[in-house]
Amino acid sequence: xxxxxxxxxxxxxxxxxxxxxxxxxxxxxxxxxxxxxxxxxxxxxxxxxxxxxxxxxxxxxxxxxxxxxxxxxxxxxxxxxxxxxxxxxxxxxxxxxxxxxxxxxxxxxxxxxxxxxxxxxxxxxxxxxxxxxxxxxxxxxxxxxxxxxxxxxxxxxxxxxxxxxxxxxxxxxxxxxxxxxxxxxxxxxxxxxxxxxxxxxxxxxxxxxxxxxxxxxxxxxxxxxxxxxxxxxxxxxxxx
Amino acid sequence: xxxxxxxxxxxxxxxxxxxxxxxxxxxxxxxxxxxxxxxxxxxxxxxxxxxxxxxxxxxxxxxxxxxxxxxxxxxxxxxxxxxxxxxxxxxxxxxxxxxxxxxxxxxxxxxxxxxxxxxxxxxxxxxxxxxxxxxxxxxxxxxxxxxxxxxxxxxxxxxxxxxxxxxxxxxxxxxxxxxxxxxxxxxxxxxxxxxxxxxxxxxxxxxxxxxxxxxxxxxxxxxxxxxxxxxxxxxxxxxx
DNA sequence: CGTCGGGTTGAGGGTGATCAAAGTTTGTGG
DNA sequence: CCACAAACTTTGATCACCCTCAACCCGACG
Numbered sequence: 001x002x003x004x005x006x007x008x009x010x011x012x013x014x015x016x017x018x019x020x021x022x023x024x025x026x027x028x029x030x031x032x033x034x035x036x037x038x039x040x041x042x043x044x045x046x047x048x049x050x051x052x053x054x055x056x057x058x059x060x061x062x063x064x065x066x067x068x069x070x071x072x073x074x075x076x077x078x079x080x081x082x083x084x085x086x087x088x089x090x091x092x093x094x095x096x097x098x099x100x101x102x103x104x105x106x107x108x109x110x111x112x113x114x115x116x117x118x119x120x121x122x123x124x125x126x127x128x129x130x131x132x133x134x135x136x137x138x139x140x141x142x143x144x145x146x147x148x149x150x151x152x153x154x155x156x157x158x159x160x161x162x163x164x165x166x167x168x169x170x171x172x173x174x175x176x177x178x179x180x181x182x183x184x185x186x187x188x189x190x191x192x193x194x195x196x197x198x199x200x201x202x203x204x205x206x207x208x209x210x211x212x213x214x215x216x217x218x219x220x221x222x223x224x225x226x227x228x229x230x231x232x233x234x235x236x237x238x239x240x
Numbered sequence: 241x242x243x244x245x246x247x248x249x250x251x252x253x254x255x256x257x258x259x260x261x262x263x264x265x266x267x268x269x270x271x272x273x274x275x276x277x278x279x280x281x282x283x284x285x286x287x288x289x290x291x292x293x294x295x296x297x298x299x300x301x302x303x304x305x306x307x308x309x310x311x312x313x314x315x316x317x318x319x320x321x322x323x324x325x326x327x328x329x330x331x332x333x334x335x336x337x338x339x340x341x342x343x344x345x346x347x348x349x350x351x352x353x354x355x356x357x358x359x360x361x362x363x364x365x366x367x368x369x370x371x372x373x374x375x376x377x378x379x380x381x382x383x384x385x386x387x388x389x390x391x392x393x394x395x396x397x398x399x400x401x402x403x404x405x406x407x408x409x410x411x412x413x414x415x416x417x418x419x420x421x422x423x424x425x426x427x428x429x430x431x432x433x434x435x436x437x438x439x440x441x442x443x444x445x446x447x448x449x450x451x452x453x454x455x456x457x458x459x460x461x462x463x464x465x466x467x468x469x470x471x472x473x474x475x476x477x478x479x480x
Numbered sequence: 481c482g483t484c485g486g487g488t489t490g491a492g493g494g495t496g497a498t499c500a501a502a503g504t505t506t507g508t509g510g
Numbered sequence: 511c512c513a514c515a516a517a518c519t520t521t522g523a524t525c526a527c528c529c530t531c532a533a534c535c536c537g538a539c540g
Contacts (some may be wrong), residue, residue, distance in 0.1 A: 066468045069386040073378050088368045090479040093375050093472055117360065127367050128328045130374065135325075136375035137331050138303065138313050144311040144385040145381065145429030149496070180518060189385030194496050196520060221288045231335040232285075389528070420486060434528055436488060
């Protein structure tokens with residue numbers, strides 16, 4: 001699959017693009033790179049002159065407190081551009097790190113800026129991507145701020161399953177999730193020990209099978225209920 | 241003060257605008273409205289055809305879980321456009337509510353869209369505003385996810401003080417904050433009872449004076465230390 | 481003067497943290 | 511293919527931060 005196809009697919013979830021638009025996107029200069037697992041793509045404080053389109057694998061964004069505690073801010077799947085915001089926010093305020101081995105296509109900001117000048121609809125689509133990003137952050141705030149540990153985990157699993165499904169990467173109930181329980185803890189604002197207990201609770205409830213990093217969700221509807229999950233915030237519909 | 245002046249001032253914190261740009265902004269059609277305290281401006285699920293520029297007063301954005309718990313996602317001060325994202329995200333995924341009596345200037349999306357088409361630099365500035373918004377959400381996630389109650393409160397106060405100061409609305413160490421301890425609790429992911437105890441802890445530490453809704457921060461540098469506050473994420477500098 | 485919203489205080493409880501150790505899987509080099 | 515180390519998962523015991531419930535106080539306002 002050509003790298004930019006993933007991007008076109010992603011943008012078309014929420015934006016109607018015409019043939020000219022998609023063609024322009026497909027002509028973006030893009031430098032594809034393989035990055036090993038657990039490696040920084042960009043770091044807090046850096047100034048970026050390109051953005052990375054995730055083509056394969058998983059990456060996450062995170063911040064670390066003075067006290068040394070890490071908080072994962074978002075999980076990214078193929079089609080996402082985790083650091084798209086650096087197009088207009090020149091200093092990184094967080095890290096972007098690979099969770100698995102990943103293929104990232106780097107697109108120069110200059111090219112993206114030119115594209116947004118030429119193709120207003122693409123500009124709108126990219127802007128919208130960053131807005132959806134923000135919508136996920138909002139939901140994440142609610143998750144860590146107001147939900148119990150079990151609910152948090154259920155919500156996270158439901159969200160990732162759903163997003164993978166929407167991108168046709170996997171069925172929504174079965175996927176590889178290259179995160180250790182420590183990573184999940186950092187995503188949920190919990191300790192790894194407690195995540196382990198919560199995983200077992202979901203297992204006992206018949207809502208989760210997790211071996212190594214293979215996830216199976218035997219009862220997605222009930223998981224969504226337990227996880228207080230409503231996909232409105234994913235803004236997956238093209239709305240005029 | 242003309243309503244749009246506030247917006248120009250706000251945008252110029254992070255973006256260099258020329259005379260043509262500011263003139264275009266100042267000619268935006270804007271319908272100013274007084275809204276009483278504790279009143280919804282827009283609600284989750286609604287579709288907006290305009291965005292509200294906050295001219296005076298405070299508003300917040302919030303979500304409520306199935307269990308009925310409210311989480312405040314952000315606090316907004318004059319110059320902010322809390323629902324700017326609705327320009328490209330047509331369904332609201334959260335509520336916008338006044339904290340105090342507020343003056344809001346409603347700008348039709350159509351006018352904003354026309355403006356972004358005519359003035360690329362303004363388009364960039366507005367996009368950037370939504371990106372800074374997202375940066376605040378990220379910091380908020382860290383706050384509720386990984387910081388203790390005292391640190392959370394200190395961070396919140398430092399952030400609000402700083403933002404008010406940057407907008408020249410108040411000095412950074414003394415301001416009116418029209419939030420009850422219940423509101424603060426919903427912002428920090430705590431209960432009002434515990435917020436009360438934490439307020440007293442900061443008082444005893446000589447870091448906070450809070451009477452009614454008047455805030456005085458006797459030692460901002462130390463408050464920032466305690467609150468693990470670094471203003472990088474506010475992206476207040478114009479960077480080329 | 482009574483009510484109401486908000487602040488304060490106290491007692492007790494629970495969710496999730498911490499600390500520690502043992503088990504299991506994965507990867508690596510011999 | 512085995513030995514070993516490293517990383518991750520699991521379990522147990524104890525602890526603390528924050529929650530819950532409840533009552534009381536206070537000032538504002540009718």
